[in-house]
Amino acid sequence: MGKATGFLEYERINPKKRSPEERLQDWNELRLPLDPEVVKIQGARCMSCGVPFCHGGVLLNGMASGCPLHNLIPDWNELVYEGQWQEAYKRLTRTSPFPEFTSRVCPAPCEGACTEGHIMEPVTINTIEYEIIEKAFAEGWVTPVKSKSTEKKIAVVGSGPAGMSAAYYLNAVGHDVTVYERSDRPGGLLMYGIPNMKLEKRIVERRIELMKASGIRFVLNTEIGKDIAAQELVDRHDAVVLCAGATKARGLDVEGKELRGVHFAVDFLAVNTKSLLDSNLQDGNYISARGKNVIIIGGGDTGTDCVATSLRHGCESVYQFEIMPEPPKKRVEETNPWPEWPIKLKVDYGQEEAISLYGKDPRNYLISTKKLVGNENGEVKEVHTVEITWVKNASGRMVPEEVPGSEKVWKADLVLLAMGFLGPEDTIPNELKLERDSRSNVQAEFEVFETNVEKVFAAGDMRRGQSLVVWAIQEGKLAAREVDRYLMGKSVIK
Structure with a gap:
């Protein structure tokens, strides 16, 4: 343990991000590096638990609890606090080959299982991991790995x-x-x-x-x-x-699914990135949301990515539909106890940007899509929805039930299906x-x-x-x- 009372003395400091107004003008990463002294103090918050649940990597109630890679998190937290960055890098890469990826895109089940997070804010594990690997690249510690050939x-x-x-x-x-x-x-x-x-x-x-x-x-x-x-x-x-x-990709089995302007989210994101890399979007070989009313069916990270991409294209409007209810703002211990992954409302980067631009969250919960309607050219123009509630059927399973009189028609020029695989x-x-x-x-x-x-x-x-x-x-x-x-x-x- 770097400092026995660190978790009592220091508050969690989240990584800084560029403002939504700035980042909507480009396609660059959101995160800004932290001062090394701030990172050191964040390492001191680790309690070095007798049983570190952050190592776990187990499934509890169908969700990851702790790091599936079994990263030795308290070890490198302490090393960062002590200023031993190269040793922290060595300890991190004993279990993780690509920390530069996980520190950017992993939702951090390690933090969800952090013992400190049971009673206060969890350790900034994800941020410390990011700072370790980026310092390692900057210092030249990351080198090719070679070994004597087996000829296999x-x-x-x-x-x-x-x-x-x-x-x-x-x-x-x-x-x-x-x-x-x-x-x-x-x-x-x-x-x-x-x-x-x-x-x-x-x-x-x-x-x-x-x-x-x-x-x-x-x-x-x-x-x-x-x-x-x-x-x-x-x-x-x-x-x-x-x-x-x-x-x-999972499709949407409703009338109008074949209309032009209806795409899988993964295709929308893939061709955008390819065009961005090939020509900075100058070749036009992507699905543009510019000037369009965009409806994203499905939540999760992919839905968020579609929101953010549509905003950068310059869409007219963007909404997300989620069939599940809005998560609670805090973990509900009775149904979602620690160290399960905490099910709670998260305002991700795409929603932050939409709120900054339009003044409201683009997500709409408990919405089911009934049909898609097109114009005379076979292009999507409307999404018809109905609100639902979840009720138990005769066999005890939770099923959606339509709310009478809750039908609604939404303008749509581009519909993106982000419903998983x-x-x-x-x-x-x-x-x-x-x-x-x-x-x-x-x-x-x-x-x-x-x-x-x-x-x-x-x-x-x-x-x-x-x-x-x-x-x-x-x-x-x-x-x-x-x-x-x-x-x-x-x-x-x-």
Whole structure:
């Protein structure tokens, strides 16, 4: 423990962000660095608990509690407080290969399980992690990882967080790793699924260049199952790790869903980022919200990202529809006890920006979409909704029930579906005849990761379904351990 009474003496200081008015003018990251002395004091707030729940990484009531990577958080909090930044970096990267990603896009289940957060504000774990890794890059402590070759050849399919993690660890123990990516840039979800405002692409590219310098090869614009047969890939390698994600987006089964101007949120975000990187949006190869009334169906991080992107385009208006009720402002201990992930109202960056611009939160709760209506050209012009309440049916399940007389018509020129994902695409699983679970994910037991096909492993969202980036990174690491054990009889990957 850096300072035994630190948690009593110092208040939590959240990371500073650029003002909404400023950041709406560009696509740059929101966060501003903190003074090192402020970070040091924040490290002193850690209680160094006898049982640090922040390490946990377990599922409680279906939600992550504590860090899935099992980061040694009190250790590096203390080291930062003591001014031992390089040692803090070493301790952080004992468990986390890419802190620059998790410190930016992870919702911090570690903070949700922080013991201090049970009675006061939790430690700023996410912020301290960010400051450690950015100082490490600035000081040149982050270097390529190389090892003596085992001459074992491994293919990793997908270059998102799970694929990058698997490749990183397999390369670190000496295997010859090639990552196959169907897009024109590596990074998967990190590159094209998360906007620049949360994760600038230079941060992803910085890590990719390090991985290339370590000897990892990236084959781009190549879709396994189409450009190269999945079976051919298996035949050419000693092992294959499938990390292609859960990219089958959930649609909206209502009248008018086929109208022009109705898009999946993931497509809206992906083409925007590609056009931004290719030409700073000058090529026009993106779905523009400029001057349009935008309706986003679905909440969560993806919905927020769509709000923020639409605002930067210069939309006329933007609303979010959520079928669930508005969360409480504080954790309700009776139904959501610590150390479960706290279910409470969060005003994220996109909502902050909408409030700054329009004077109100864009979210509307307990709303169900009934139909979409188009004009004579087949373009969406209206969204028809009804308010709902949640009631128990005869079998005791909670189901939505329409509120009579609550119908409403909303102007809409652009409708974005941010309703989550149904599972992985079928091409590779069908070709290799991989077993699937009840949710269509590739069947592979956690901490084993091997599928029913010899030498084929699966990790990340492709195996567990849509989840957090931090879970994908952990699954990639553990899958790498099992591949290494499969090939060598044992593994030093922990």
